[in-house]
Amino acid sequence: MFDTVRLIIDKVKAEGDKAVLEYEATFDKVNLSVLSVSEEEILAGESQISEQLKTAIILAKKNIELFHAAQQFVGKKIETMPGVTCWQKAVGIEKVGLYIPGGTAPLFSTVLMLAVPAKIAGCKEIVLCTPPAKDGSIHPAILFAARLAGVNKIFKAGGVQAIAAMAYGTESIPKVYKIFGPGNQYVTAAKQLVSLRDVAIDMPAGPSEVEVLADASANPVFVAADLLSQAEHGSDSQAVLVTTSEKLMEAVQIEVERQLMELPRKDIASQALENSKLILVKDMEEALDLTNEYAPEHLIIETENYQEVAERIINAGSVFLGSLSPESAGDYASGTNHTLPTNGYAKAYSGVSLDSFIRKITFQEITSEGMKTIGPAIEEMAANEQLDGHKNAVTVRLQMINKQ
Ligand SMILES: NC(=O)c1ccc[n+]([C@@H]2O[C@H](COP(=O)([O-])OP(=O)(O)OC[C@H]3O[C@@H](n4cnc5c(N)ncnc54)[C@H](O)[C@@H]3O)[C@@H](O)[C@H]2O)c1
């Protein structure tokens, strides 16, 4: 797969819009003449959305805003020695590219998860790419959420070609400094390849995963619903139950089969269930070891003492506590971000947050008092690294200060 992805990236890098348009015809089966979404299309899209959906999107945006605005960095000035002051300032990344998946479902909720923190961070240019439908349109809710959250430009491009276009720039799609957003295995591979040299990325956020960690107190109807909620994302999604109760496991198995039949996306979900597992463990210790080793993107803890269990989680993307906290809450509207590391990457990466959209610049200011105290140590270290130019930059200042 990486070879195919590399080929697409190279062609987009060399041929720009022409290659993106060709790949849109190949992979999304759509014949486009332009990639950018016009103002008229955005307005027409907005008029197609029901008032109920607008209200729900506005509610979700408000919660996501509240949660991410509370993550604002407050840089403290630290006097490391008298007269030597150091501090950090957070600055938004100027140009960011958001990828919104659209292959199997139009994920307009992901627009909020990425554009809301980008806006709070102060990113100036927020570009969005998403695959169009076969008639060349973009789902109206994607357009509505994008406008609401402050996206500057929207383009009809999906998959590898979209990632390559944002990484290198084309005639119409601007080059950005960092690319964000989840996607299927092709999108994730493309993000990893372009990030080797040319652009930053948030993290590998691939096919969705959920683990439910449950004991005998859990409700099998809820557990089955949670497993299926992620299985329906794609045939490569994973839904895992880890439980200390054989009785619960059997009840969940029956419930999954029953609820699956009622799901419109039962074909996708049943393929995902083939990569999924119900695992019986001997005790909570074994459950915790297994969970921390799996490092699930999402973890739902439905046990009697879920707060104690949660204290012992060290590897997971986002955790949902108790029987009334389904993953769907975090996927849409509780306020936390749903763009999260998959495939074990939660051991090393955090999900998207306000921090993902900023850099911290360090500052320092030294007074003559500070230079007198710190200067000799710098001179000594520079001389021993045999870097006399460095030493001299301090010496000339100390000479001037000592003359005063
Ligand atoms: N980890 C997270 O935070 C998170 C959040 C939301 C969604 N997701 C996941 O995002 C994924 C979305 O996937 P999707 O497929 O629906 O949409 P997508 O937009 O990621 O992928 C669609 C694109 O894939 C490309 N493609 C398809 N087949 C190809 C091929 N054979 N070769 C090259 N390119 C090809 C096409 O260009 C198409 O535009 C799901 O797996 C979902 O679970 C993850």
Ligand SMILES: N[C@H](CO)Cc1c[nH]c[nH+]1
């Ligand atoms: N569960 C996905 C994250 O892995 C996010 C999502 C969007 N819409 C519904 N769910």
Ligand SMILES: [Zn+2]
């Ligand atoms: Zn989901």
